[in-house]
Amino acid sequence: xxxxxxxxxxxxxxxxxxxxxxxxxxxxxxxxxxxxxxxxxxxxxxxxxxxxxxxxxxxxxxxxxxxxxxxxxxxxxxxxxxxxxxxxxxxxxxxxxxxxxxxxxxxxxxxxxxxxxxxxxxxxxxxxxxxxxxxxxxxxxxxxxxxxxxxxxxxxxxxxxxxxxxxxxxxxxxxxxxxxxxxxxxxxxxxxxxxxxxxxxxxxxxxxxxxxxxxxxxxxxxxxxxxxxxxxxxxxxxxxxxxxx
Amino acid sequence: xxxxxxxxxxxxxxxxxxxxxxxxxxxxxxxxxxxxxxxxxxxxxxxxxxxxxxxxxxxxxxxxxxxxxxxxxxxxxxxxxxxxxxxxxxxxxxxxxxxxxxxxxxxxxxxxxxxxxxxxxxxxxxxxxxxxxxxxxxxxxxxxxxxxxxxxxxxxxxxxxxxxxxxxxxxxxxxxxxxxxxxxxxxxxxxxxxxxxxxxxxxxxxxxxxxxxx
Numbered sequence: 324x325x326x327x328x329x330x331x332x333x334x335x336x337x338x339x340x341x342x343x344x345x346x347x348x349x350x351x352x353x354x355x356x357x358x359x360x361x362x363x364x365x366x367x368x369x370x371x372x373x374x375x376x377x378x379x380x381x382x383x384x385x386x387x388x389x390x391x392x393x394x395x396x397x398x399x400x401x402x403x404x405x406x407x408x409x410x411x412x413x414x415x416x417x418x419x420x421x422x423x424x425x426x427x428x429x430x431x432x433x434x435x436x437x438x439x440x441x442x443x444x445x446x447x448x449x450x451x452x453x454x455x456x457x458x459x460x461x462x463x464x465x466x467x468x469x470x471x472x473x474x475x476x477x478x479x480x481x482x483x484x485x486x487x488x489x490x491x492x493x494x495x496x497x498x499x500x501x502x503x504x505x506x507x508x509x510x511x512x513x514x515x516x517x518x519x520x521x522x523x524x525x526x527x528x529x530x531x532x533x534x535x536x537x538x539x540x541x542x543x544x545x546x547x548x549x550x551x552x553x554x555x556x557x558x559x560x561x562x563x564x565x566x567x568x
Numbered sequence: 569x570x571x572x573x574x575x576x577x578x579x580x581x582x583x584x585x586x587x588x589x590x591x592x593x594x595x596x597x598x599x600x601x602x603x604x605x606x607x608x609x610x611x612x613x614x615x616x617x618x619x620x621x622x623x624x625x626x627x628x629x630x631x632x633x634x635x636x637x638x639x640x641x642x643x644x645x646x647x648x649x650x651x652x653x654x655x656x657x658x659x660x661x662x663x664x665x666x667x668x669x670x671x672x673x674x675x676x677x678x679x680x681x682x683x684x685x686x687x688x689x690x691x692x693x694x695x696x697x698x699x700x701x702x703x704x705x706x707x708x709x710x711x712x713x714x715x716x717x718x719x720x721x722x723x724x725x726x727x728x729x730x731x732x733x734x735x736x737x738x739x740x741x742x743x744x745x746x747x748x749x750x751x752x753x754x755x756x757x758x759x760x761x762x763x764x765x766x767x768x769x770x771x772x773x774x775x776x777x778x779x780x781x782x
Contacts, residue, residue, distance in 0.1 A: 351621075351640045352637060352638075352640065352644070353621075353639065376700075382644065404698075404699055404700050404701070405697075405698040406695070406696030406697060406698075407690070407697050407698050408698065409600075409698040409700075418696070421695055421696055422694060428696055430697055430699060431699075432702075432704050433620055433662070433700050433701040433704060434620075434661075434662030434666060434701055434703075434704030435703075435704065437658040437659045437662050438662060441659040452666065452704075453707045453708060454704045454707045455703045457735065457737065457738040458734065458736065458737065459734040460703070500655075501638045502623070502636055502638045502639040502655055503621045503623050503639050503640050503655060505622060505655055505656070506621045506622060506658050507657070507658045508657070509657040509658075510657060510658055510659045538657070559637040559638065561635060562644060562645075562646075
């Protein structure tokens with residue numbers, strides 16, 4: 324079996340073709356694969372469909388995010404739970420490109436997004452959910468009444484690649500996440516044809532992580548890159564709190 | 569808001585909502601005003617705060633210098649964990665939500681209607697929106713409570729007969745705390761459960777877009 328460890332982020336994303344569908348883990352700073360996103364920007368693949376919780380850009384300091392790839396003209400479509408800022412006074416870097424029609428967006432409730440990824444990884448093509456029934460998102464779409472309650476049909480969301488960030492990994496690709504770093508990462512790994520993890524600690528020999536402590540089995544993880552210390556590697560920063568006007 | 573010292577402050581709105589939490593409840597706090605509920609002294613009640621990112625049992629905001637940058641609540645703030653806390657992944661976190669385990673979700677809103685509809689994901693202009701976990705929570709939590717300013721910055725009512733903005737969910741809101749008091753959507757209008765200090769019924773009537781009912 325060829326090894327899963329890659330020498331650089333650039334090498335780990337080198338084969339990503341134009342038009343690929345890629346999911347990025349992360350919720351706020353924790354678990355966001357900043358280094359792989361930065362490598363994808365350098366790699367230059369275009370026409371991408373990108374999936375993440377947000378398009379990014381609302382927080383300071385700014386870290387690599389979907390918005391950065393949009394600004395570089397690499398993105399065709401985004402699928403996110405936030406496609407606009409939550410405060411009227413904020414404008415996302417992404418918004419200008421969306422308003423002008425350069426980029427498409429699909430707005431998906433966060434739990435539906437997680438479940439569409441989970442379903443894709445679990446071999447389930449579609450499911451019914453009570454979320455978004457009676458809203459604009461459900462207009463013109465298939466619903467079904469089950470036991471007296473109306474549900475909306477949602478389809479699985481398989482992806483070509485998933486970019487993950489984990490605290491610990493072994494050479495088989497078993498992953499352990501620290502605290503809220505976990506978020507979307509495990510479900511995105513299962514939904515992907517190829518999952519690539521950037522890892523904070525030195526990669527351990529197989530067997531060094533207690534099997535009971537593994538959050539994501541190496542079955543789902545294909546490539547590993549160890550994150551160098553800063554400034555060569557990108558690490559979560561303390562968020563700059565905004566003062567309420 | 570005027571600078572006259574009347575009505576609830578932001579923290580008082582949150583305190584008033586938190587006073588409604590039952591012992592043992594699992595509570596999800598939305599970004600913004602609702603987050604202030606986690607500052608409220610809840611006495612000897614055991615409240616478990618759940619966040620969409622899978623953090624179950626978080627506590628106060630971390631002290632400066634003691635933050636774990638890999639531990640945040642739904643608002644991205646670095647929080648602490650309380651004894652009994654656990655972390656799950658996103659699909660399990662929303663299984664908790666859709667599975668009906670959340671006793672109350674507390675959210676901010678742009679508008680709430682007398683029939684319990686509410687809107688909090690798109691302001692109306694422009695494309696896109698910020699749904700986050702709001703639609704999952706609103707559709708599936710056992711109760712939906714809102715904390716919001718009673719009127720917009722330009723003075724327009726936010727408590728209205730019907731939502732003009734696109735709704736987050738229909739008919740789900742049970743309780744609304746504003747700077748003027750505590751209100752319940754009651755079908756034809758809003759029932760006034762409590763007035764904030766120094767606030768009279770006439771002021772509430774003038775600031776509310778729907779009838780006030782007994």
